[in-house]
Amino acid sequence: MLRGLYDWTLSLAARKSAEWWLAIIAFVESSVFxxxxxxxxLPMSLSRPGRAYRYALVATIASVLGGIAGWFIGHYAYDALxxxxxxxxxxxxEFEHLxxxxGDGIILLMLVTSGLAHLPPIKVVTILAGVVGFPLGWFIVSAVVARGARFLLLAWLLRRYGESIRDFIEKRLGLIAGLAAGVLILLYIIVKYIA
Structure with a gap:
């Protein structure tokens, strides 16, 4: 089932309505997809590198709006949705344990790491932030920074290196972003418990 869903999503990149589909997928990814x-x-930016930053902006805005929807689902419709x-x-x-x-510091850290590296999955963190009542303003700022950084970095890499970077991104970007997230977690622990 997952492979079929992945293939269907990938097929949307070839459509004239791909930019709308990107916005829809980015929106629902942040709360339920x-x-x-x-x-x-990735395929959209590779096929039209001149629009990579535009696509990054579309994905960032839609992802943040989807995250806000996830926050509202967690805050107002936890049991129902x-x-x-x-x-x-x-x-x-996993969610109940989290x-x-x-606390707010851990939620903020998870928002950044999930926005950058999907660790933990963004939909879990957006709903969690709403359930625990994480301040919506801070939620929006952190989502804009994390998701914007991810999509803009991908756009820059694709514009600069083109098709040759695609395989690297698909196979190793998660690992690199995960390592960066690990460094952030380590810094947080150092500041919180040692300093």
Missing amino acids: LVPADVLF ARPILEFYGKFD RLSS
């Missing part, structure tokens, strides 16, 4: 917007963003979504993806137990052990 399993496939990341990168699947559509959020819990069934989390159970469907098998993330409910909900019970997370």
Whole structure:
């Protein structure tokens, strides 16, 4: 099922309506959808490198708006919508553990790491932020910074290196972003507990 969903999402890049589909996928990825917007963003930017930054802007805005929707789902519709979504993806137990052990600092850190590297998945963090009442203003700022940085970096890499960087991005960007997220977590721990 997941491979079919991935292939369908990838096929949207060839359509005239691809930019609209990018916005829709980026929006729903941040609150309920399993496939990341990168699947559509990468081929679109490779086929039209002159529009890579435009696509990054579309993906960032839609992703942030989707994150806000996830925040509202968590804050106002946890039992009606959020819990069934989390159970469907098998993330409910992980979510409950995070909900019970997370303060504002951890939520902010997760927003940045999930926005940059999908660690943990962005939809889990947006819903969690709403459930615990993380301040919406800080949520929006962190989402703009993290998601914007991710899509703009991808746009820059694709414009600069073209098709040759695609394989690298698809296979290793998650690892690199994960390492960067690990450094952020380590810095947070150092500042919080040592300094």
